[in-house]
Amino acid sequence: MPSPTPFTLEDFAHRMRRAVEAASREGLDGLVVTPGPDLVHLTGYQPTAATERFTGLVLTPETDPLLVVPALERPDAEAAPGAAAAHITDWTDGRDPYAAVAPRLRPHGRYGISDGAWALHLLALQAVVPGSAFTALSESLPMLRAVKGADELERLAAAGAAADETYRRILDVPFAGRRETDIAADLAALLREYGHSQVDFTVVGSGPNGASPHHEAGERVMAEGDMVVLDFGGLKDGYGSDTTRTVHVGEDVAPEAREVHEVVRRAQQAAFEAVRPGVACQEIDRVARAVITEAGYGEFFIHRTGHGIGLTTHEPPYMVEGEQRELVPGMCFSIEPGIYLPGRFGVRIEDIVTVTEDGARRLNNTPHELRTVS
Secondary structure, eight states: OOOOOOOOHHHHHHHHHHHHHHHHHTTOSEEEEOTTHHHHHHHSOOOSSOOSSOOEEEEOSSSOOEEEEEGGGHHHHHHSTTGGGSEEEEEOTTSOGGGTTGGGSOTTOEEEEOTTOOHHHHHHHHHHSTTOEEEEHHHHOTTTTTBOOHHHHHHHHHHHHHHHHHHHHHTTSOOTTSBHHHHHHHHHHHHHHTTOSEEEEEEEEEGGGGGSTTOOOOSOBOOTTOEEEEEEEEEETTEEOOEEEEEEESSOOOHHHHHHHHHHHHHHHHHHHHOOTTOBHHHHHHHHHHHHHHTTOGGGOOSOSEEEOSSSSSEEEEESTTOOOBOOTTBEEEEOOEEEETTTEEEEOBEEEEEOSSSEEESOOSOOSOEEEO
């Protein structure tokens, strides 16, 4: 599969302008964006390693974007595809990195700051800007990266297709007599074979372990009669994949296992059909939960119905009770209802979907019916 067209300088400049506009609408005087997915989104720059040295993008309505970096990392920052959309200034060890930031921030101003900003840097900024207040971006601008452009959707679709091919291939791998960790290793290898640069998780929950939604693959040996939850994903070309299917080891499937799987399948489908612009995020959760509750398994659906995805595999928006934000075309998120019977087995089915102008489109397209493996 060919690599996607790179993002352009104008793409990053447009994102910065949108971020400033969004901050203003929320009553913020600006943003301080430190290393993490928001900085990658806005500039394409990701420092090679976590460091105590301050790096930050400062965005305000009154001034041009400013990227402050340690001098020893300036060459890497300048090479980032969106760096030229900001003025870059550097600082050397032994000097005050916040001196460049302070003139851009108003005393007594209110600013959004990256969730992952070090307390060391936050406290220093508060000290050099009298009366300033900072709020986490996940609280003040949770939708900053939520609506994807066509070029981002292309990458997410490619990541989903790679995860789909991984699932198709894993169906031909023997399960019986092998450990969960063996299947997890197979999944990771296949994701990389299909272009993933990073594997974030390979959940393999067999038999009673499947009743733990985030079970870490262990040494349990699978046998005929086991239901097995497979949840896997990571990053391809910088964007996330995440899909779940539940399979059965052997052809002889117990009636209850078939029933539970069918209830989850119907819940997932109902939630997908409920997606359209203007619908509150919580409504997607309510629709899936209603199907499972009506079937008598409501107490065994123990997590939210979905989460956003993009530069990370879990981000806003969340499909959960209480989230009243409305769906907008370009939002991408998972729909993953599940039923978990303690000590027995679990079932989950998950697709990534994107909101369209009149409904939704799946970015995972493998069949939902219960498949058996050897």
